[in-house]
Amino acid sequence: MSLRAMDKKELEKTVARAVEIVRRFLPDAPYLYFPLLRSVFIWAVRRSYDVKEKVLGWKVGLEPEVVMAKPDDFVVAFFESDAAVARVYAEELRARDLAALRRAFAALYPVLGLDDPFLKGLFQEELSSGDFRRLVEEFEPRTRQALKDAAPAASSREFWRSLGRLAREAGDLGIHLLRDEEVQDLIIEKVKSP
Numbered sequence: 001m002s003l004r005a006m007d008k009k010e011l012e013k014t015v016a017r018a019v020e021i022v023r024r025f026l027p028d029a030p031y032l033y034f035p036l037l038r039s040v041f042i043w044a045v046r047r048s049y050d051v052k053e054k055v056l057g058w059k060v061g062l063e064p065e066v067v068m069a070k071p072d073d074f075v076v077a078f079f080e081s082d083a084a085v086a087r088v089y090a091e092e093l094r095a096r097d098l099a100a101l102r103r104a105f106a107a108l109y110p111v112l113g114l115d116d117p118f119l120k121g122l123f124q125e126e127l128s129s130g131d132f133r134r135l136v137e138e139f140e141p142r143t144r145q146a147l148k149d150a151a152p153a154a155s156s157r158e159f160w161r162s163l164g165r166l167a168r169e170a171g172d173l174g175i176h177l178l179r180d181e182e183v184q185d186l187i188i189e190k191v192k193s194p
Helices: 003-025 030-045 051-056 064-069 072-080 083-088 090-095 098-113 117-122 124-129 132-154 157-172 180-192
Strands: none
Touching: 003 030, 003 132, 003 157, 003 180, 030 117, 030 124, 030 132, 030 157, 030 180, 072 083, 072 090, 072 098, 083 090, 083 132, 090 098, 098 117, 098 132, 117 124, 117 132, 124 132, 132 157
């Protein structure tokens, strides 16, 4: 068995344990399992163990004044820099509809521009399907609900200890050898299994 196959097998076990831990702390919010676990494992892949600081630092939205302060050229460049996003917002870009672009920017920039693993997990379906308009529409209510639903677990010291142990264990497995997509696929598989 290759080192890579061994790592993957151990990772599968770790992901299964991780899903059980998160289910224990968040039994009524299954939609948060994937974003939360994706964040933990991606940070582990990147060799970062301070999970609590990272998770508490979630940027689930930019302050309105931050969005408004971005120059028009920055907003337009953001949309033009991603071919899929540019296709979806081609009409607004052509018309230079900055009001519409700024509304969409407020949701898309934290997810795509800041490359936040939690937000990418929370909006995985929309990102996979390229449904950026739905992401924009659901950004505010879904992120607000996610923070509300995660609050009880976030106040538990055991929750943070458990996530920290998982991140260290995953990091110690050498899963940095695996691509982020492989980790993501394993998490999705385990979260969807009964």
